[in-house]
Amino acid sequence: MKRRLLGAATAVVMSVGLIAGCSSNSSGNTDGGKVTLKLGMWASSPAEKKLVDKQIAAFEKANPNIKVKEQVITGDYLQALQPMLASKTAPDIFYVDASYAPTLEDSGVLAELDDYIKKEKVDTSDFAPAALEAFQWKGKTYGLPKDYNTMALEYNKDLFAKAGISEPPKTWDELIKDAEILKSKGIAPLSMPIDVARYYPFITEFGGSYYDSSANKVTLDDSSNVAGLKFFLDNIHNKNIVPPKDLGGDWAGVPFSQGKVAMALEGAWVLPFMADSAPNVKFGISDFPSADGKSGNMTYTVSYSMAKSTKHPKEAAKLLFFMTGKEAEKMTADSGLAIPSRVSQQSAFLDKNPEYQAFVNGIKSATPYQFGTYGQNFVDAINKATEQGALKGLSPEKVLKQAQQTVESQSQQ
Structure with a gap:
């Protein structure tokens, strides 16, 4: 469950696996005069597949000359997708997680969508900007977001009451x-992992940035990053922040569900987990805390993108625009599986799911979870260095310098 979203807008599936029912790409085939397209997706849940089935049925009804076949990829999605893109046997349109989108965009395997967007008069202004920007590279658009997630502060109401705390904190101060009050009562204050996927808002809220998207350049050792990382490490050291593994869990939702910690910073995937594993725990959800009046957050989002190798680009673009259009997004909102990426559909989503308000609020100040073409190498380098900083008491300057050197050495190989 660690980074698992309701629906699909989470992080990449990273375990080794196989492709379900995939021997060749039939996107060039026709069936009785119909164009046949393939839609690639990962296996998230039966409910998500049911939603996609419903959306495809609506598309086929409106476009009787186009037939759509789903291609579900299980296991390591990216590992399976990359050779298909290289051999030009990839699905016509498919899911792309924001974390590795720049790598695919820069490699030239995804189709640029801007001309199709202009021709079809697709309203991109309706998308949450942070979600749309996650799939733009060097001034071009390579995907449209289908849903997204952010982080919020989850707090245990009973533990707050035990400590005499009446409302959740709005700022880090x-x-x-x-946290000091909670510790005095023997209660662990906040759980979150030593993972840039969670703590990066500290960096941006305190005025820093690990990555310059305009130059595709890692800026880990910039002095502006010291304050945010120092804040995170200091609070690890003084036990205001407790890593989940120190509380017997592999992600923060586990100790939070067990009442071992008063607060967690997680995405909306925590809600179905709590409903299943801890239905009797009383908890609330508040906006991600701010620093000196500046709010930050992360957005985890997934696009529909088009293979540059598709044999039917016009039809594939039509399918992509439908699957990210208002009708399909309304189905997403009605399903409650994920936060729709179109702002116009979020009120409908919140009417049925008011508990998600803080996660919807989070998109306003969010930074996409991606670090250009450096991808997993970057994440591994900064996470390893930050863990060393937490365990050995290294200064934030040394942590950042070490991570910068690791990334630079890898890029030269």
Whole structure:
């Protein structure tokens, strides 16, 4: 469950696996005069597949000359997708997680969509900007977001009451004060992993940035990053922040569900997990805390993108625009499986799911979870260095310098 979203807008599936029912790409085939397209997706849940089935049925009804076949990829999605893209046997359109989108965009295997967007008069202004920007590279658009997720602060109401805390903290200063009260009562304050996928908002809220998207350049050792990382490491050291593994869990939702910690910083995937594993725990959800009046967050989002090798680009673009259009997005909103990426559909989503308000609010100040073409090498380098900083008491300057050197050495290989 660690980074698992309701629906599909989460992180990449990273375990080794096989392709279900995939021997060759039939996107060039016709069936009784119909164009046949393939839609690639990963296996998230039966409910998600049911939603996609419904959306495809609506598309086929509106476009009787186009037949759509689903291609479900299980296991390591990216590992399976890359050779298909290289051999030009990839699905016509398919899911792309924002974390590795720049790598695929830069490699030239995805189709540029801007001309199709202009021709079909697709309203891109309706997308949450942080979600749309995640699939734009060097001034071009290579995908449209289908849904997204952000982080929020989850807090245990009973543990707050035990400590005499009446409301959740809105700022980090307030959280630190609450943490001291909680610790005095023998309660672990906040759980989150030593993972850039969670703590990066600290960096941006305190005025830093690990990555310059305009130049596709890693900027880990920039002095502006010291304050945010110092804040994170200091609070690890003084036990205001407790890593999940120290509380017996592989992600923060586990100790939170067990009542071992008062607060967690996780995405909306925590809600179905809590409903299944801890239905009797009383908890609330608040906006991600701010620093000195500046709010930050991460957005985890997934696009529909088009293979550059598709034999039917016009039809594939039509399918892509439908699957990210208002009708399909309304189906997403009605399903409650994920936060729709179109702002116009979010009120409908919140009417049925008011508990997600803080996650919807989070998109306003979010940074996409991606670090250009450096991808997993970057994540591994900064996470390893940050863990060393937490375990050995290294200064934030040394942590950042070490990570920068690792990334630079890898890029030269």
